[in-house]
Amino acid sequence: MLSLYFEPAESPLGWEVPTVVDATGLTGPLLEYVVALGSTAHDRRSHALTVLWDLLLPVPVAAIPSILPDDAQTRAVALAIRANPADGRSLARWGRDVGSSARTLSRRFRSETGVSFESWRTFERLNAALPLLADGLPVSRVAREVGYLTSSAFIAAFRRELGTTPAAYFNGTSATSTD
Structure with a gap:
């Protein structure tokens, strides 16, 4: 770049x-x-x-929201996930680790970021995946590196949030295959 x-x-x-x-x-x-x-x-x-x-020709760029929460405990969780998007700890486990309840963290994620904890984590994983995919890494490896157990789960999340598959996104097509 x-x-x-x-x-x-x-x-x-x-x-x-x-x-x-x-x-x-x-x-x-x-x-x-x-x-x-x-x-x-x-x-x-x-x-x-x-x-x-x-x-010069402009290219479409996906906008994946990534708002950090203000609350210290919730922000600590968000920063830890941003540093390691593959971290699959549950909200209850995060709560124990930062001294909060899962319910409080859930409420704060929604009120401070506008989305649920799971949606926020998905956005972070996709944000982490985009540069890896752009570097030409295989989808299966990228999926594992950002916390998905299977390529199909990653491709499904990618398609749900960006409207296309990773292959189609980087090839500029509207393919519906699941590499």
Whole structure:
């Protein structure tokens, strides 16, 4: 991944918010070239940017909510899951570990994040899975690394939250297979 920031006024594209783009083909090397030029070679940079603006294509990005709770005990659980999404402790076990009841943690997760504990954990697991999948790791390995016992359970959660399978998401298709 390469991140570049342009002043909105510098770009003729009219994008005023950060935008993820497809960096395949010529776009990736051209972005690296622009970075290497820096601000010293004004004419060459200007020419490269003219070509770059023609090549940039935004890509859809899944937004998976990931709000951290404010309550100290609930936040401790959330941070521990974020650090290790494969941790499968139940809410009752988490409660014992942080000195709270499962019911209190459940209520706080819902009130402070807007979703249940299980939904929040699913979001965290999917957030952890996306970079692994983008790196080309097999779905079965990613599923295990983020806490799913089977690939099919992971694919089902992925499809439920993102509307497609992992393979289709990264291939830009709407396939319904379960790799």
